[in-house]
Amino acid sequence: xxxxxxxxxxxxxxxxxxxxxxxxxxxxxxxxxxxxxxxxxxxxxxxxxxxxxxxxxxxxxxxxxxxxxxxxxxxxxxxxxxxxxxxxxxxxxxxxxxxxxxxxxxxxxxxxxxxxxxxxxxxxxxxxxxxxxxxxxxxxxxxxxxxxxxxxxxxxxxxxxxxxxxxxxxxxxxxxxxxxxxxxxxxxxxxxxxxxxxxxxxxxxxxxxxxxxxxxxxxxxxxxxxxxxxxxxxxxxxxxxxxxxxxxxxxxxxxxxxxxxxxxxxxxxxxxxxxxxxxxxxxxxxxxxxxxxxxxxxxxxxxxxxxxxxxxxxxxxxxxxxxxxxxxxxxxxxxxxxxxxxxxxxxxxxxxxxxxxxxxxxxxxxxxxxxxxxxxxxxxxxxxxxxxxxxxxxxxxxxxxxxxxxxxxxxxxxxxxxxxxxxxxxxxxxxxxxxxxxxxxxxxxxxxxxxxxxxxxxxxxxxxxxxxxx
Ligand SMILES: Nc1nc2c(ncn2[C@@H]2O[C@H](COP(=O)(O)OP(=O)(O)OP(=O)(O)O)[C@@H](O)[C@H]2O)c(=O)[nH]1
Ligand SMILES: [Mg+2]
Numbered sequence: 335x336x337x338x339x340x341x342x343x344x345x346x347x348x349x350x351x352x353x354x355x356x357x358x359x360x361x362x363x364x365x366x367x368x369x370x371x372x373x374x375x376x377x378x379x380x381x382x383x384x385x386x387x388x389x390x391x392x393x394x395x396x397x398x399x400x401x402x403x404x405x406x407x408x409x410x411x412x413x414x415x416x417x418x419x420x421x422x423x424x425x426x427x428x429x430x431x432x433x434x435x436x437x438x439x440x441x442x443x444x445x446x447x448x449x450x451x452x453x454x455x456x457x458x459x460x461x462x463x464x465x466x467x468x469x470x471x472x473x474x475x476x477x478x479x480x481x482x483x484x485x486x487x488x489x490x491x492x493x494x495x496x497x498x499x500x501x502x503x504x505x506x507x508x509x510x511x512x513x514x515x516x517x518x519x520x521x522x523x524x525x526x527x528x529x530x531x532x533x534x535x536x537x538x539x540x541x542x543x544x545x546x547x548x549x550x551x552x553x554x555x556x557x558x559x560x561x562x563x564x565x566x567x568x569x570x571x572x573x574x575x576x577x578x579x580x581x582x583x584x585x586x587x588x589x590x591x592x593x594x595x596x597x598x599x600x601x602x603x604x605x606x607x608x609x610x611x612x613x614x615x616x617x618x619x620x621x622x623x624x625x626x627x628x629x630x631x632x633x634x635x636x637x638x639x640x641x642x643x644x645x646x647x648x649x650x651x652x653x654x655x656x657x658x659x660x661x662x663x664x665x666x667x668x669x670x671x672x673x674x675x676x677x678x679x680x681x682x683x684x685x686x687x688x689x690x691x692x693x694x695x696x697x698x699x700x701x702x703x704x705x706x707x708x709x710x711x712x713x714x715x716x717x718x719x720x721x722x723x724x725x726x727x728x729x730x731x732x733x734x735x736x737x738x739x740x741x742x743x744x745x746x747x748x749x750x751x752x753x754x755x756x757x758x759x760x761x762x763x764x765x766x767x768x769x770x771x772x773x774x775x776x777x778x779x780x781x782x783x784x785x786x787x788x789x790x791x792x793x794x795x796x797x798x799x800x801x802x803x804x
Contacts, residue, residue: 342365343364344362344365345363345453346363347438347453347454348361354429356428357428358426358429358434359424359426360424360425360427360434360438362441363422364421364446366445368421368423370444371423371425373444374398378394379392379394386410388410388411388412389410392408392409396427403440404428404433404436406437408425409426417454417458417463418461419457419462420457449802451799451801452473452802454803454804455797465493465784466784466796467739467783468491469785470490470739471487471490472491473800474487476801478557479603480556480603480606481606482606483557486556486738487738489735489736495735496784499783500784502539502542502780503784505535506535506539506777507777509527509532509773510777512526513527513766513773514766533760536756536757539753543753546735547743549735553737553738556736558610559609560608560609560641561639561641562609562639562640562642563643565642566616566644566646567616567646568615570645570679571680572613572645573587574679574708578708578709579602580602584598584600591618592625593616595615595624595628597613597614597635599612604718604721604722605719607722609721614628614631614632614636615628615629640673641724642669644665644676646676646677648680648692648705649684651695652692659697662674666698666699673700673724674700675703675720677703678692678704678706679707679708680707680709681706681712704717741796745780748779749779752776756776759772
């Protein structure tokens with residue numbers, strides 16, 4: 335296999351972000367890692383690096399000929415006790431771009447090769463340090479920017495998800511072998527596989543697969559942020575609300591109707607969950623081409639959003655309650671699945687006693703009304719906590735397995751398809767040989783998730799999305 339032949343050589347890369355910093359880490363991995371490091375490093379202690387024990391750190395100088403490049407710390411990890419499972423040396427050097435490049439160039443001259451994206455983790459996978467879904471979680475962990483996405487990645491990296499899949503796969507494999515054994519004794523008409531037990535296992539697998547597949551909706555949202563569209567007529571204060579939520583002057587605010595023409599998006603972390611707020615162009619009939627395009631985009635964004643904040647000015651609502659009710663009914667009918675929040679803005683312009691009148695307006699089912707003043711900030715915190723309540727964080731709190739990776743999701747769907755076919759086979763008393771084929775297919779899709787079944791193309795795709803040095 336391509337990947338296995340590639341693994342012979344020693345790779346090098348910068349493991350810390352590119353650019354100047356206090357320190358930078360350069361990582362070497364492969365059978366020559368220690369020899370290459372020894373050839374370019376003079377320890378202050380005078381001892382050679384290749385004579386040092388694993389998991390030790392040494393102060394010394396990187397030299398090219400007689401020229402000192404930098405004073406560094408060298409850390410040695412001998413195989414198999416390293417991230418990649420190979421011999422690894424890490425140089426912690428001063429974080430100048432120049433020094434980083436000099437040291438990497440020196441490693442290349444001594445026989446290392448530049449690592450490809452994700453190649454260190456790929457090697458960890460090939461050397462059995464982690465399975466495929468754990469390796470993928472490493473990339474997610476590096477990319478995670480909220481408490482929720484971080485928790486999901488950590489959970490997956492520690493193997494929660496793959497151990498569940500692996501266990502089911504083993505049980506299924508067991509039955510597959512028994513059923514295939516029956517084929518060898520076809521003439522004797524014997525049954526090695528207990529059909530009742532088999533039925534129980536298939537029922538259990540179906541349940542687990544369905545639960546994991548359902549969890550993807552939550553997982554995907556938690557990983558990528560929940561899209562929230564802010565919509566309403568011009569001048570109701572949509573951009574002012576976006577700014578109030580983000581606590582910065584992100585969007586232009588003016589009393590001219592039709593100020594926002596394009597959509598403006600920004601992310602905000604509320605209680606560990608990322609929300610992506612989308613300020614849109616105010617909806618109205620317009621002859622202005624650009625504004626018209628903006629309004630078209632507003633409808634698209636509303637379509638993509640999970641939550642819609644429908645803004646209306648308090649005075650406008652009190653002026654014509656019926657028109658407001660019709661308007662909100664219209665939105666609810668168009669998007670029955672979306673969480674709809676009616677945000678009554680500019681309550682600073684009405685009297686306090688009128689607020690109860692605002693709250694009394696008849697709303698469609700499962701619609702929430704929140705009075706705010708985007709200008710003074712009143713009610714904005716309540717709006718945030720309401721949004722957080724919508725998120726079903728139950729699964730997250732319970733530490734249930736949540737699928738976040740679309741590759742896993744696809745494999746789970748395919749596995750379920752095959753399991754449904756196996757179930758039909760049981761129901762229709764299908765012959766063992768035909769049943770065995772469906773079981774093998776299901777096993778294949780299970781194996782795809784954990785990496786027990788792989789091919790070069792699949793691995794190439796996964797690891798190409800990593801950053802270099804990981
Ligand atoms: N009194 C009061 N004025 C507000 C409030 N929120 C917004 N405004 C004012 O209303 C006007 C319109 O605000 P924007 O945020 O630009 O409204 P918009 O909905 O984004 O408008 P378009 O982008 O044109 O669709 C500005 O003059 C704001 O200062 C509020 O809570 N109270
Ligand atoms: Mg605006």
